[in-house]
Amino acid sequence: MNTLNYICIGIVVISVVAAAVTVLLYRQKVRKTVEKISMMLDKAIDGRFEESVFDESALSSVESKLARFLSISTSSSKNLQAEKDKIKRLISDIAHQTKTPITNILLYSQLLSEQELTKDCAELVQALSSQAEKLNFLISALVKLSRLETGIITVSPKKEPVQKLLDEVREQIMPKTDAKGVSLTIENTDVNAYLDLKWTTEAVYNIVDNAVKYTERGGSVRIKVIPYEMFCRIDITDDGIGIAEHEQSKIFTRFYRSPAVSNQEGVGIGLFLAREILAAEGGYIKVSSTLGSGSTFSVFLPMVK
CATH class of the missing domain: 3.30.565.10 (Histidine kinase-like ATPase, C-terminal domain)
Structure with a gap:
């Protein structure tokens, strides 16, 4: 019975040691994997990411997916910047193309108001001037708002x-x-x-x-x-x-x-x-x-x- 007990105890000790070793090896593997992924993310943030593992492992799969994600993100970022540039040019064109005609309308209506006009004509000139000023304010406000919303102009508080x-x-x-x-x-x-x-x-x-x-x-x-x-x-x-x-x-x-x-x-x-x-x-x-x-x-x- 004593020999059998020793054998059982030995088996238990060996099993515990084996389990402990397995857990330690697994934790070490997980730690290395996490460190590898962390390094991959650091390189991705710095813009230096390149695939380095080419096998059938899960890590290689993660690396490959991260590479594809970064490629798609870069493409989306470039497209977004291109769209912002288009909007910026459009807003600039609108501001430039409308400024002169509106200024001229306001100028001509002012010149007309200084002339000898009948009461009806004077009221029409006043209405024209008022609507031109309203249009000028609207376009100016919309341009400012568009520039704010698209990030073309940034607010810099101090x-x-x-x-x-x-x-x-x-x-x-x-x-x-x-x-x-x-x-x-x-x-x-x-x-x-x-x-x-x-x-x-x-x-x-x-x-x-x-x-x-x-x-x-x-x-x-x-x-x-x-x-x-x-x-x-x-x-x-x-x-x-x-x-x-x-x-x-x-x-x-x-x-x-x-x-x-x-x-x-x-x-x-x-x-x-x-x-x-x-x-x-x-x-x-x-x-x-x-x-x-x-x-x-x-x-x-x-x-x-």
Whole structure:
């Protein structure tokens, strides 16, 4: 019995050792395979990938599939770049080909308005000029939006005084506020935020322009800055016509115009462009409004990267 016990114990020990050796060898094989795949991926990331195993192993199959995937990805990347280049040329052509005719229409309508015209002709010239300006704004906005969406123009935010942004907006909007008799109040601030001055000015101007447009003569538009830990908030508040609750989620979509303002000039792209610009630099926009009691558009700009 003692001999049999020893034999059984020996068999168990040998089995355990064999299992341990098998596990160690398997783990070593797995580790080498993982290291090989990791090296393959590193080479693929660096653009130096080449197949090196040519047998029937699983690793060779993975290598071959990775090579095909990289080849397809490279081809897709080249095609995508080619399409972007085509879009870039198309946008440039549109901007170039439409600029001169529209400028000429505006010039000729201005020259006509300076002539002695009958009342009916003067009204027609005024309508022509107004529609030409509307077309000019639409094409300009669409070109800017297309350049943003295709990455032709990138927004490059850097730390800037928010007061500088507001001063730029004030200078651009004052002719409209003066002409309509709407008062504009901007509270001074010493807050800095990360923004692209040119593009953010355009975004905030579009919002303020809307506020002035939908505020009656004698009304007011107020702008103030509220700093938080991560963001600064720019509130643009008017006492205009307000926005119905069911429309507040729609006003930032492309070409949306409320039936309530169909008699007002506009193309429904200013707020959409503003939202796209702010999103591109890490900010966002919200609206709070009550129909008939004015609106507050809140622009949030990051204060830290």
